[in-house]
Amino acid sequence: MSSLHNTFASPWVFWLALAFPALTVVQLMLAWRSRRMLARVGSPLALIGLLPGKPRFRWLTGFATTTAFSLLLTGAAAPHWGRDEHPEVVSGRDIVVLLDMSNSMRATDAPPNRFDRARQAVLELVDFVRQRGGHRLALVVFAAEAQIICPLTHDYDHVRTKVQELDMDQLPQALRLTPGAKSGTRIGAGLRIALAAHDPAFRGFQDVILLSDGDDPVDDGDWQSGLKAVRETETPVSTVGIGDPNHDSELVVTEKKARTRLRERPLSEIARQSGGHYLAVQLDSPRLVDFFRLRIEAKGGTTPDGETLPLPRPRQAWFYVGALALFAVGWLTRSM
Numbered sequence: 246m247s248s249l250h251n252t253f254a255s256p257w258v259f260w261l262a263l264a265f266p267a268l269t270v271v272q273l274m275l276a277w278r279s280r281r282m283l284a285r286v287g288s289p290l291a292l293i294g295l296l297p298g299k300p301r302f303r304w305l306t307g308f309a310t311t312t313a314f315s316l317l318l319t320g321a322a323a324p325h326w327g328r329d330e331h332p333e334v335v336s337g338r339d340i341v342v343l344l345d346m347s348n349s350m351r352a353t354d355a356p357p358n359r360f361d362r363a364r365q366a367v368l369e370l371v372d373f374v375r376q377r378g379g380h381r382l383a384l385v386v387f388a389a390e391a392q393i394i395c396p397l398t399h400d401y402d403h404v405r406t407k408v409q410e411l412d413m414d415q416l417p418q419a420l421r422l423t424p425g426a427k428s429g430t431r432i433g434a435g436l437r438i439a440l441a442a443h444d445p446a447f448r449g450f451q452d453v454i455l456l457s458d459g460d461d462p463v464d465d466g467d468w469q470s471g472l473k474a475v476r477e478t479e480t481p482v483s484t485v486g487i488g489d490p491n492h493d494s495e496l497v498v499t500e501k502k503a504r505t506r507l508r509e510r511p512l513s514e515i516a517r518q519s520g521g522h523y524l525a526v527q528l529d530s531p532r533l534v535d536f537f538r539l540r541i542e543a544k545g546g547t548t549p550d551g552e553t554l555p556l557p558r559p560r561q562a563w564f565y566v567g568a569l570a571l572f573a574v575g576w577l578t579r580s581m
Contacts, residue, residue, distance in 0.1 A: 253322040306578045313571035320564030323376065336546035337379025339397055339447045340537075341439045342367055344411070345457035346420060347388040347430040349505040350487075351413060352458070352494035355528050359487045360413055363456040366485070366531035367408050370454075373534045375401035379546060383442045384408060387435030392419035393442050430461035432511060433471025440478055450547045451480050454537070455515065458488040459508035468511045475519045483521035483540060484512040485531055 344367065350360035367384075374380050382404045384395040394417060395407045411417075432455070439453045453475075461467065475482055488494070488507030496503045507527060516523040522540045524531070 253324050256322055306575045309571040309575035309578070313568040313575065316564045316568035316571065320561040320568065324560045324564065325558060335377065335379030336548050337381065337450075338541065338544070338546045339381045339383070339443055339451045340374075340541070341383040341385055341397070341442050341451075341453045342370070343385045343387065343435050343439045343453055343455040343457075345388070345430060345432075345435075345455075346386045346411065346413060346416060347460075348496060348503075349430060349458050349460045349462075351496060352488060352505050354489040354492070354494045354506075355487055355526075358413075359458055362487055362526075362531060363485070364408060364411060366456065366533040368405060370533045370537055371401055371405045371408065373537070375405075380542075381444075381447075383439075385435060385439045385442055386411065386417060386420065387431055387438070388416065388420045389422060389429045389431055389434075390419045391431065391435040391438035392417045393438060396442060397444055429463040429467075430457065430459070431467050432457060432459070432461065432515070433467035433469070433474075436468075436471030436482065436515075437474050440474060440480060443478075443480065447547065448478075450545075452521070452541050453480060453482040454485065454533075454541070455482055455512070456485040456487065456531070456533075457512065458505065459484075459486060459510070459512040460488070460505045461508075461511075462503070468515065472515050472518055475515070480519065481521040481541075482515050482519040483524070483536070484516045485524045485526055485533065485536070486512045487526050487531065489528055 344363060346360065350358065350363070352359050355362045371382065374382060378399075381397040381399055382395075382401065383393070383397040384404060384407055385391060385393050394411070395404050398404065435455070436453070439455075443451050459468075486507050486509050488505070490507040490509050493504040493506050496505055509523075509525065513523040513525075515521070522536070524533075524536045526532075
């Protein structure tokens with residue numbers, strides 16, 4: 246699947262190809278129905294002489310039409326390869342995605358679990374940003390500590406790979422507990438590292454997107470200290486709350502049972518006091534792309550100074566031209 250994403254911006258379009266077998270079944274049913282109706286009129290042998298002859302290039306018509314539809318689907322998947330050494334400069338913002346990898350994110354109240362829900366939402370966001378371009382993305386994860394996984398970059402394939410590699414059973418080095426250390430959801434630590442990942446030159450066009458359940462078993466106000474640092478830099482933090490806020494979920498942590506639920510207060514306060522927005526996902530699938538487009542991207546962006554990185558060159562036009570040519574062949578041969 247990763248190779249498809251490297252070549253096609255929207256590989257999900259290929260699922261539409263499943264319509265071809267369904268259309269084939271419908272065609273066979275209609276042909277069977279036509280034969281039954283003809284059988285009521287008279288003997289098939291007697292009717293053969295009365296029926297018009299088959300088009301000479303009927304096979305070519307079918308081949309051209311089927312191939313044309315296939316080319317349309319491929320073009321709709323936004324294929325791109327090669328490098329455009331002089332890409333169009335698109336304005337954008339610096340976005341640091343801050344992802345919670347604490348033990349409470351293993352809870353299954355948002356199936357398959359909170360972390361997988363959050364990670365899938367981030368992957369969808371990366372795919373959306375790649376289609377548009379312009380924005381720089383960074384990835385920071387946190388639990389009891391925080392770590393930058395990917396610094397700010399326009400290399401969206403690299404960001405996507407880093408997100409896919411995240412594994413709750415194989416935590417990044419900085420997040421692994423050392424002997425005597427306490428586990429927790431250190432949102433404040435995560436916010437401070439996310440601020441450090443930002444480029445001061447882009448100040449005013451920066452955002453942090455925090456995905457978490459907000460449940461820190463160590464209630465020492467850590468998130469408030471992180472919020473203080475955020476307010477000093479005037480960086481908007483938009484938060485996404487995942488989990489059930491009304492019922493506890495049971496977890497086994499270091500052979501001990503623990504209970505967890507979505508704590509919305511710290512998440513909503515961080516968003517409100519920083520000038521961001523709170524998305525209360527709870528048990529639903531995060532609609533992070535729509536949230537980003539309406540709440541963050543709509544604020545506008547800026548263009549980077551210096552040279553821009555070469556980007557993959559879009560190739561949709563080739564497939565669309567080929568599809569139109571084959572449709573023309575199918576139309577011409579239909580009457581021959």
